[in-house]
Every structure is written in C-alpha cells, then in structure tokens.
Amino acid sequence: MIQELIQSYGQHFENSLIDEILQVGTFKEVPAGHTLMNIGEYVSAMPLLISGVIKVLREDRDGDELLLYYLEKGDTCSMTMSCCMGNAKSEIRAIAETDTKLIMVPIQKMEEWLAKYKSWRNFVFDSYQNRLNELLQTLDSVAFDAMDERLINYLKDKVRFSENNVIQNTHQEIAYDLHTSRVVVSRLLKKLEQLGKIELGRNYLRVLKLD
Structure with missing residues (x-):
C-alpha cells in the first residue's frame, strides 16, 4: 500500500x-x-x-x-x-x-x-x-449537446477508463447514466453500428472507431 x-x-x-x-x-x-x-x-x-x-x-x-x-x-x-x-x-x-x-x-x-x-x-x-x-x-x-454526441463521449470515457474496447453494459444501464430512455439509447447505438463505429452484442458492445 x-x-x-x-x-x-x-x-x-x-x-x-x-x-x-x-x-x-x-x-x-x-x-x-x-x-x-x-x-x-x-x-x-x-x-x-x-x-x-x-x-x-x-x-x-x-x-x-x-x-x-x-x-x-x-x-x-x-x-x-x-x-x-x-x-x-x-x-x-x-x-x-x-x-x-x-x-x-x-x-x-x-x-x-x-x-x-x-x-x-x-x-x-x-x-x-x-x-x-x-x-x-x-x-x-x-x-446544449445532442444525445448522440453525449453517447459517443460516454463510450469514449468507458473505453479509456477500462482500457478495453468491449463495454459490458446493457442499453438500460447506459440510459440511466445519460439520464435518457432505453429506446433512445438503443436507436442511437443501432445508428452507430450501421456507421461501422461499434458492434452490438447481447448485453455488451464493442467499440470499433469513434473518432
């Protein structure tokens, strides 16, 4: 110690x-x-x-x-x-x-x-x-920031703190942290996946490229 x-x-x-x-x-x-x-x-x-x-x-x-x-x-x-x-x-x-x-x-x-x-x-x-x-x-x-921008910054922080690009959180847990609804988070995460920035799994997601 x-x-x-x-x-x-x-x-x-x-x-x-x-x-x-x-x-x-x-x-x-x-x-x-x-x-x-x-x-x-x-x-x-x-x-x-x-x-x-x-x-x-x-x-x-x-x-x-x-x-x-x-x-x-x-x-x-x-x-x-x-x-x-x-x-x-x-x-x-x-x-x-x-x-x-x-x-x-x-x-x-x-x-x-x-x-x-x-x-x-x-x-x-x-x-x-x-x-x-x-x-x-x-x-x-x-x-002032749009929710998609807040979500991206949140994911970047998660990766930086854990030093791991796999985030073990449900959509509901992310929604709690960002003070929004699970539906909004799920929609935005799906959009990020379609853009090739993340990969969605069951109760986890993998960050590919957020910059």
Whole structure:
C-alpha cells in the first residue's frame, strides 16, 4: 500500500503527510459495481483513489440517475469532502466503475491537515476546482449537446477508463447514466453500428472507431 500511495499522491503530498495518511487511513479494495456511498448516508471518511475508476451520480425526484463525473487515480470527491466538513448527508451516489483500491481518511483529520499542510490545502482546493469544471461540462452537455454526441463521449470515457474496447453494459444501464430512455439509447447505438463505429452484442458492445 505504501508504494501505491506514493505513486498516486507523492507528487501532491510531502513525506510527513504521506506518513500520517498511512497511520490513520483505512485501505479498501472493492469490486466493480460496488456502491461506495449512497444518497442519504452520513459520510465518516474521505476517499483517496489509489487505482480504478469511480462514477459519481445524482438522482432526481423520480429516482432517475445522471452521471456527474468520474474519479480516477490520484483523485478525491469534493462532494464527499463537503459532506464531511458539514456533517451532512450525501447527495450523490458513488459506484466503482472498475475494481478499485482506495484509502479512507477519517473526517477528523481533514480540518487538522488544512491548517497543518499546505500541500493538503492545495489538493483540496484543486479538487474542488476540478470537480466544479467537470460539473459545468456535464451541465453544458445536458443543456446544449445532442444525445448522440453525449453517447459517443460516454463510450469514449468507458473505453479509456477500462482500457478495453468491449463495454459490458446493457442499453438500460447506459440510459440511466445519460439520464435518457432505453429506446433512445438503443436507436442511437443501432445508428452507430450501421456507421461501422461499434458492434452490438447481447448485453455488451464493442467499440470499433469513434473518432
């Protein structure tokens, strides 16, 4: 775990902070599909992602989900930090997109490290800025981009994160992430197949060329 932590966060944190994280952090390994955080739960620790990918989702009043952003190696979730600092319930759902390793940092340490370590303050502020930019991109995408463009970007992200051109998701699961209907997703995927960009299978698809 020591080497993995240094590889993921050594460029962000000084050695003394790395040592403290190792002392108080809890190492976790979770499989793809595991729910790390649910809406309405109180948050007692903040995740530092060592490897893998986590998708962060928001739910509307009807229970439909919208994909907000992905977290990758070296990231943390600013919404989780906000809940920790305010002792508030989570308003997002976090699900492991791939097999994931992470270190959970107790909330008691977060404020202490803000005062103690400049590198931690910079990391927290950068994380807020990065997540805000991603949220704005999501908002722009929903408001201005056509659904076929959103779908193509979604598929590109899936391939990049998994490093595999085979995507093991049903049309309904994709529709949930994009906050649209299965019928729309199926129609657009069929169109992409006809254009030779993907190959459709049963509960999976293979990306051939999306550029």
